[in-house]
Amino acid sequence: MKRVAIVGSGQTHHTGSRLDVNGPELINEAVIRALEDTGLKRKDIDGVLIGNMDHFEGVNGVELWSIDGNGGLMKPTIKMTTGGTTGSTLAIGGYHLVASGHFDRLLVIGWEKNSESDTTGAITTAFDPIWDRMVFAGAISGLAIDAMNYCHKFGVTPKDAARVVVRDRMNALKNPFAHVRKEITIEEVLRSPLIADPLRLWDMCPRTDGACAVIYASEDVAEKIAPKPTWILAAANRHPYSYVGDVECYPITSLYHASREAYAKAGIKEPLKEIDVMELYTPYSYANLSWIEALGLAKPGEGPKLVWDGATEMDGELPINPSGGVICTNPIGATGLIRAAECAGQISGKAGDHQVPGVKTALSTGFGGCFWSDILIYGEKKP
Amino acid sequence: MNSIEAPETLLWRESRIKIPYAWAAGETASRFFIEIRDRKKIFGTKCPSCDKVYCPPKKTCGDCFSNCGEWLEVGPDGEITGFTQALYEGGAHPVKNPVGGLILLRGASTAMLHLIGQCPLEELKIGMKVTPVFKENRQGNILDILHFIPAKQNHG
Numbered sequence: 001m002k003r004v005a006i007v008g009s010g011q012t013h014h015t016g017s018r019l020d021v022n023g024p025e026l027i028n029e030a031v032i033r034a035l036e037d038t039g040l041k042r043k044d045i046d047g048v049l050i051g052n053m054d055h056f057e058g059v060n061g062v063e064l065w066s067i068d069g070n071g072g073l074m075k076p077t078i079k080m081t082t083g084g085t086t087g088s089t090l091a092i093g094g095y096h097l098v099a100s101g102h103f104d105r106l107l108v109i110g111w112e113k114n115s116e117s118d119t120t121g122a123i124t125t126a127f128d129p130i131w132d133r134m135v136f137a138g139a140i141s142g143l144a145i146d147a148m149n150y151c152h153k154f155g156v157t158p159k160d161a162a163r164v165v166v167r168d169r170m171n172a173l174k175n176p177f178a179h180v181r182k183e184i185t186i187e188e189v190l191r192s193p194l195i196a197d198p199l200r201l202w203d204m205c206p207r208t209d210g211a212c213a214v215i216y217a218s219e220d221v222a223e224k225i226a227p228k229p230t231w232i233l234a235a236a237n238r239h240p241y242s243y244v245g246d247v248e249c250y251p252i253t254s255l256y257h258a259s260r261e262a263y264a265k266a267g268i269k270e271p272l273k274e275i276d277v278m279e280l281y282t283p284y285s286y287a288n289l290s291w292i293e294a295l296g297l298a299k300p301g302e303g304p305k306l307v308w309d310g311a312t313e314m315d316g317e318l319p320i321n322p323s324g325g326v327i328c329t330n331p332i333g334a335t336g337l338i339r340a341a342e343c344a345g346q347i348s349g350k351a352g353d354h355q356v357p358g359v360k361t362a363l364s365t366g367f368g369g370c371f372w373s374d375i376l377i378y379g380e381k382k383p
Numbered sequence: 384m385n386s387i388e389a390p391e392t393l394l395w396r397e398s399r400i401k402i403p404y405a406w407a408a409g410e411t412a413s414r415f416f417i418e419i420r421d422r423k424k425i426f427g428t429k430c431p432s433c434d435k436v437y438c439p440p441k442k443t444c445g446d447c448f449s450n451c452g453e454w455l456e457v458g459p460d461g462e463i464t465g466f467t468q469a470l471y472e473g474g475a476h477p478v479k480n481p482v483g484g485l486i487l488l489r490g491a492s493t494a495m496l497h498l499i500g501q502c503p504l505e506e507l508k509i510g511m512k513v514t515p516v517f518k519e520n521r522q523g524n525i526l527d528i529l530h531f532i533p534a535k536q537n538h539g
Contacts, residue, residue: 019393058400121474129406131439133475134525136483136496144467145485152509196467197504241445245485245494246437249465 003383004098005222005229007215009341010034014179014210014329017115023057024069027111027211030334031071034213037350038225040105045215048072049094050079050109051086052333055122057113071107083126084139084368085237086110087212087336088281091364091376092235094216104218105225110337111211114330119207126369131243140204142244142370144196147286149249151198154301158198161285162189163307165202165327168288171314172324174353179208179329189285203285210331212338219382230344230378233361234265237374247371251294254373255365259295262363262375272297272311275377276359277346278320279339281367283330288320291365314356322346322354336366336374343378411442414454419528420521427491429453438491458488460514460534465494468504477526486513486531500530 010033012018018026027050035041048070054060063072063079070077078097082089087110094108120138127137150156166186172178184202192201215225222229238254240247247253259271268274278295282288289303297318298306306312312320321327323342326335343362345351360381366374389395408416411428418424427438432447438457443450466484469476482504485494499507500516512534521527 019389019395118474120471124473124475129404130408130412131525132496134477135498136469136481137475138469138473140471141467141469141483144469145465145483148467149465149509193470195471196469199467243439243493243496245439245496246445 001099002101003219003231004095005217005231006340006344007217007222007226007229008034008038009212009214009344010037011177011212011338011341012210013177014208014331016179016206016208018113018209023059023113024066026113026209027066027109028069030111030211030213031069031107031109034107034215038215040215040225042071044105045071045075045107046103046105047076047078048107048109049090049097050077051081051090052110052112053081053083053086055125056119056332057116070109082368084332085336085366085372085374086333087338088366088374090337091340092237092374094214095232095235098216098218104221106216108214108216108337109211110334112331112333113209114207114332115209128243140196140199143284144199145244146249147198147284150286150290153250156289156304158190159186160289160304161203162186164288165189165285167313168321168325168327171322171354172328175323178324180206199284205283205326205330208329208331210329210334212334212341214337214341214344226348228348228380230347231382232376233379233383234262234377235375236261236265239369239372242370244370250290251300252291252371252373254371255291255294258373258375262377266377268377271295272318275318275361275363277322277343277356277362278318279323279342279364280320281326281336281339281365283326283367285327319356322351322356339364339366340376347378347380409442411440415440416523416527419517420523423517424456425458425488426454427457429455435492436490437493438488439495455490457490458515460512461486461488463499463507463509463511463513465509466499466507484531497528498530501532
């Protein structure tokens with residue numbers, strides 16, 4: 001198995017609606033930026049791995065439809081789609097494909113134009129037609145049930161949840177690619193309209209148009225392309241049942257088990273101390289509390305304390321979501337891959353104004369389906 | 384869709400995809416719905432390896448990969464293990480602003496996603512006992528149970 005590194009990436013400036021470009025043109029913007037970041041040309045790329053959630057745009061076969069924009073013309077072009085985890089599946093799948101030895105320079109693309117359809121309607125098509133759809137389908141309600149359970153168990157409050165929204169919004173101010181770049185107060189979050197108890201409007205991620213491209217390279221070429229490649233130390237994922245009644249709400253078992261596997265592979269024993277930055281796919285505020293407990297950063301019920309103590313701020317012990325996270329930017333098929341690109345940016349020192357100083361180890365997650373979790377761990381040192 | 388504000392130089396095409404489907408329920412779900420439709424009884428299936436009782440029923444236990452061939456009557460009462468009210472527009476919502484909950488029926492190991500009715504949201508609690516209200520005209524689908532209501536209302 002080859003060791004694999006991320007050698008560069010490109011993102012679009014994420015926003016609510018990109019009427020000035022169609023899907024393939026949006027994809028192309030991210031691809032051109034990734035090629036420029038690495039100095040590679042389209043001819044240098046061995047293959048393209050691309051993904052999104054088809055039903056958001058209503059166009060199936062994106063790998064074909066976008067062939068002129070994605071760089072894959074007359075090259076091996078592969079598609080991966082796993083719902084909300086699509087972006088992180090791409091990040092893990094790209095790693096697997098290059099580790100296999102079949103590709104040396106792989107272009108990995110995640111994208112979405114959420115503005116092009118009714119997001120809730122489209123997500124409903126991912127739910128079971130017999131058991132879910134007639135009753136209570138949609139992404140938000142399952143997340144609300146999860147949040148309510150967590151609050152019930154530990155006495156966590158809406159104010160605790162609002163605190164992480166404030167953090168992520170502050171961080172996004174320094175990320176030129178973030179979609180929502182506006183400071184917010186705890187009171188503003190608490191006053192925003194209730195959409196599914198206990199979730200309010202500003203507890204939730206936005207719907208975003210955007211694309212992200214990441215270039216993976218094998219150990220044979222990585223150091224020739226990038227002065228400081230970001231090595232992938234571990235990847236793991238877990239998919240629990242898809243029916244919400246079958247899933248244990250706390251702790252999020254998929255993330256718990258995937259992270260333990262990834263920590264073991266990367267030799268990490270104390271994640272809070274040993275990891276320098278995290279980019280988490282946390283699409284609603286409460287996830288930034290309960291899921292950091294599942295990741296082993298805090299004891300059960302003590303996630304809020306870690307956040308209030310400032311440990312996850314930019315100048316804290318373990319900065320979380322320097323980019324502003326998913327609360328500020330969510331082009332769904334790209335979201336998990338943006339987390340990988342951001343971690344690579346942090347390790348290679350290319351994160352600009354939201355750079356955390358001295359990052360040696362980083363972790364990203366992906367979330368989707370019915371509480372599915374993906375994990376990647378990255379390091380500056382070749383494993 | 385996001386509300387579109389664009390300069391006159393940028394165009395878009397609006398449309399809608401409407402395709403008919405006929406989704407097979409399969410033998411397992413069919414039997415579950417027929418028991419409700421014809422006898423107002425709720426059944427789950429039991430995994431012979433781990434003894435988990437699935438309601439809604441499963442043909443295969445995802446953990447043990449065993450055939451859950453044994454049918455057991457569960458409920459009809461149960462308790463709420465989680466709930467919320469959707470205050471947003473959902474194309475598939477059966478009623479406006481539905482209150483949805485996870486109902487762990489008596490004797491079952493897994494919860495059923497269903498609607499909760501006849502209870503103000505502020506009185507709903509995790510752990511509350513509930514009982515189903517069956518529809519008069521049942522058609523063999525999940526909404527043959529109209530919703531679950533607090534258990535005391537049925538005894539009062």
